[in-house]
Amino acid sequence: MGVQVIEGVRFEDHRGSVSFVNDFKFEGIERFYMIANSDEIPLRAWQGHKLDQKNFFCVAGSFKIGYVKIDNWENPSKNLRVETVVLSCFESRVLHIPAGFANAIDALEKDSKLISFSTLPLSNVQEDDVRYPSDYWRI
Numbered sequence: 001m002g003v004q005v006i007e008g009v010r011f012e013d014h015r016g017s018v019s020f021v022n023d024f025k026f027e028g029i030e031r032f033y034m035i036a037n038s039d040e041i042p043l044r045a046w047q048g049h050k051l052d053q054k055n056f057f058c059v060a061g062s063f064k065i066g067y068v069k070i071d072n073w074e075n076p077s078k079n080l081r082v083e084t085v086v087l088s089c090f091e092s093r094v095l096h097i098p099a100g101f102a103n104a105i106d107a108l109e110k111d112s113k114l115i116s117f118s119t120l121p122l123s124n125v126q127e128d129d130v131r132y133p134s135d136y137w138r139i
Contacts, residue, residue, distance in 0.1 A: 001096070010020030035116060049128055061108065062082055084139050
């Protein structure tokens with residue numbers, strides 16, 4: 001399975017709103033965390049994952065998420081094609097990025113929040129996490 005956007009639904013009436021993504025399956029999810037980038041530096045980039053699969057859901061504001069398929073973990077090409085998806089709290093969507101990619105997360109609004117669901121146990125993160133400079137690719 002490659003990168004995919006899993007569509008959901010957001011329902012709103014006089015009582016408030018309900019958002020859901022019923023086609024997102026939690027199979028293999030080991031942990032989750034909330035991301036809130038700083039207002040001074042709204043870009044968190046680039047984190048690569050050889051084994052971990054990432055699933056992102058925006059709960060406040062909006063984010064532009066860039067991803068790139070890594071060709072060489074030690075020295076990836078700077079000419080790799082960067083794809084982007086915008087996630088907003090007003091749209092119920094999960095972005096699934098499989099293992100083998102690096103990603104960048106850019107908050108588009110103040111106080112934006114993103115949940116990340118990860119498939120790799122915390123005990124294995126150090127052997128999986130590869131960091132590149134924030135300007136290695138542009139999103």
